[in-house]
Amino acid sequence: MFAASGVLAARDRDLDLLGVIVVAAITAIGGGTLRDILLNRHPIFWVTDPWYLVVIVASAILTVAYVRVGSPPSATFLVADALGLALFALSGAQLAEAAQCPPLIVVLMGTMTGVTGGVLRDIVTAKVPLILCREIYATAAIVGIAAYLALHALGMPKAPAVGTGMIVVVALRLLAIRLGLNLPIIRKG
Template identity: 40%
Template sequence: MLLVMYIVAIVVEAMSAALAAGRRSMDWVGVCMLGCVTALGGGSVRDMLLGHYPLVWVKHPHYLLITAGAALFTIAVARVMHRLRKLFLLLDAIGLVLFTVIGCNVALEMQLPFVIVIAAGLITGCVGGVLRDVLCADIPLLFRSELYATVSVVTGLVYVGGLQVALPHDLIMVIAMAVGLTLRMMALRFNWSMPKFVYTQDLH
């Protein structure tokens, strides 16, 4: 089941990246590359930082084909994508919490400290989107006031905290993902956001 959810998540991330590439008038190569970077970039950055090899797309090359194919498919159906906006927001939220749990699991298997485990979940969940936004010359969603990174951190804290008190793995995984998904969808519904830092004074 987790594998199916993971495939769905990387497909959704690749398709959302393809739309971002389309808004920047990229060619088909750019669309494919942005799709792959967005879908697989978070896990790749995490693995490089933690020294966890081989990278997931090196171990499973078909993930590159899936994400590139999803990005190209988006070109064909782009005209109707706006009708699926709510579905994509839901699937994106599921991908965020799922990637977070996967990232935490990698760090846990390496027996890394608690803070690093949470950071690994955050990197896995959010860095793909950061890479997408940077390549599209946008301010990354992670650095804006919208609740996104916060959702990843909360998901990771619930998940790892539950494991620390010896709750059943499958149960705490479902609980953590449910908490994160609910928080993300509530934030979207009610426009919850983090406080902004605004500084306009000239130092000269």
Template identity: 55%
Template sequence: MLLYLLDLIGVAVFAVSGVLVAARSNMDLLGGLALAALTAIGGGTLRDVLLNRHPIFWVRDTRYLLVILLAAALTMVYIAFFPPPGHSLLIVDALGLALFAISGAQIAQAQGLSWLIVVLMGAMTGTAGGMLRDVMSARVPLIFQQDLYATAAIAGIVVYLMLQKLGAHRAVAVSLGVAVILFMRWLAVACGAHLPRLHVTFP
């Protein structure tokens, strides 16, 4: 149930981010809905294909699509009357990244895969939808910018797995894993934290 709730909340949050990006790109209503869906289910779809999980999660359970429609519609109505806060996209994107990274890791973990694959599947679940959203709206994907994005997802998943290994309750491990991702995204946005850059001098 915890995994299912994380997935549904993550879908809703990423759908909101898709609509916000569509609005900033001056897309129409259909474009906004398409971008919301692509952002919300893109990473999970890629994960399910690679893990050979069929039918894909949103085909098996259409409540995911209903959540996307509802979240997108409510966001469209809101931004039609009120301007979204300045950092709203970064906030919902960070929350979606955290929720999807941990839920994706749990899905891979439930299949008995190695910890490395669990980390990769979780990070991909959290980042792929946002990457597709940014590419389709002609934006530089956040994952390619000089801040902590995929790194935050990986760190949160590793913390989640370590706590599970130490015997922590799953809800505690999930909560702290999500908190680590959100904290690292805050460091990146508010403090400009980033990984060291490569410095290479070519002849």
């Protein structure tokens, strides 16, 4: 999903096929790589298992083909992106929990895993990272992870708590887009 978003972000920039694949790969593995480095989890998830890379390259090429054939319905893309965010945020949070991080750090690490790929994508294509600008994006990840931690602490078993957290992320993200919700913007005096 993130690989596809990388391709879609890249096509404004006249990249060649390989450039598009590189941007897709950075978007897809950036967050997890940073998480593994920060938590000192070695080997890093994709270093010993080539299937991640195969799936990413295949997704990128499929997305390129798809974009060539017809313009993709942007709603599909936004739902896929929101699902990717939810998946990455909650999986990052669980790994940080397993590494005994305190709750505040669990939230940070999960949020980072979810959003870093997109931030790197925007840096590499020389834009101001979108998540820093307007729409509720990292906020959705933070609230969803907090919901998971709270429900789990209140006694809900792990699997449904994670599921609820993911639904919160997706719902919040899509609602924010639909209703044009934003956090207050900071301006000069």
